Amino acid sequence: MPELSDAQKVTDATSTTDQTEITAAQFLRSLIVTIVVGKGSKAQSFPIYKDLLTTHSPYFKACLNGAWEEGKTNIVRLEDDNPKAFEIVANWLFKDPTAMKQTDITNKTVVVRYKLADKLLMTQLKNNILDGFQAFQLAKNESCSIGWLDHLCSKGLQRTALYDYCLKSYVSGLGAPEVKCAGDMFANAAGSLTNEEAMKDLITMMAKFMQQRWGDPRKETGCVYHDHSDGSSCSVVRGVKRRHE
Template identity: 25%
Template sequence: MVTSTTSQDASSKSQIFAFSDIISVFVGQNKLEYRLHEAILTTKSPFFEKCLCSGMKEQQEKKVYLPDVNPSEFDIMIMWMYTEKVNPGRDNALITGVYLLADRFCMPDLQNGLVDAFRANYNTYLINPMTVKNIWRLTPEGCKLREAALDLMFNRLCQNPSQYRTASVGKSATTPQKPESEFAIEFAIEFEKLLQENGPLPSALFWKRHDHNPPTAYSLPPDPSSMSGCVYHVHANGKKCK
């Protein structure tokens, strides 16, 4: 008799749930309590593994306190721990927050799922300059999410720069119900503000445009939203996506 991989996975998870201790994780200033399986926490996050398997007081008390963590972001992280699926929607602030949380808890696979979700959100949309600006403000240098945001904006600017300064702005990935004229004003204002800033993002846009100078016919830069495979991913110990 051949057992399917799905059945084997389900059986393995059932065993984890049956024999695992329960850990109380208190999140945020209001100490919202999550009762979670220790085996899930320790196998999915080296942070929790260290807390719960190295003789620290968290291991003895079966309690972990995370007062500086946003419960909405923690919800997404826990959903991924249990299901290996991530669905943050089109909330870029949430995506960014969970991405940074995943980095803090040493969870590169979750980071990769989030950056893939972010790119997919813009497969038919422009990106608001404010979105890119906020991602760059919150993330550190070298972050793959900020790299994806920069490349996405650069691609859209090269496709049709007039979309960021005329009434042809079109739809937004976050609030598609707003009139086009409002987007034209919003995007143009935000892009103008961005260009006037003396910071790393406008500098990065300038040098990206400078470097994108094909020797023959002009070609568009790659579109991050249409890329597939191991792009903008982070990996522990140099391990690549399969």
């Protein structure tokens, strides 16, 4: 049987209860690595326990446990990513209760944050971000506009749950005039209209809607828009908490 890391042992040990916190001794045994996010003067460094990163992100596991340079230097550079977006990742890893405030997941921030979680292969974080986005749109009484489709395609997020949610949100919004369209994406409407794949998806979804007339996608709960393709489950307790002073 393969040797488990300290964080995996803690996760296993606490999977039956949400109360146990990782001990100071266990934290101390885990190496701290540095994630440098952004470029030049805008770059920010995040020192984080290696076990936390490698347990929750297959991306970091490959970087830090493989034979790559990062495994020797214990520094991972994410030059093309946004330090603000990485704050969500860091907060989520430490299970900070403020990590998923609705103000963190808005029309303006959801895409970059979802994309980073997607890149880091952190499915549960993606799911939490999407849950937060549904809640945000419900609170604002908004739905996605047609421009979201091309915008998400341009970010490489076409075959994701966020894309599915936006598609359904737009189509449902057409039949609900009391729901406002998220206006800041209107600028991309022309892009969506000339995007063949997005139009194909849109027409398919509209045809389904004509037959089924589903409810408000913002109110759909459970795992409807979750990615569990890695075998993860929402019932799994991650078991690692920050020790609050």
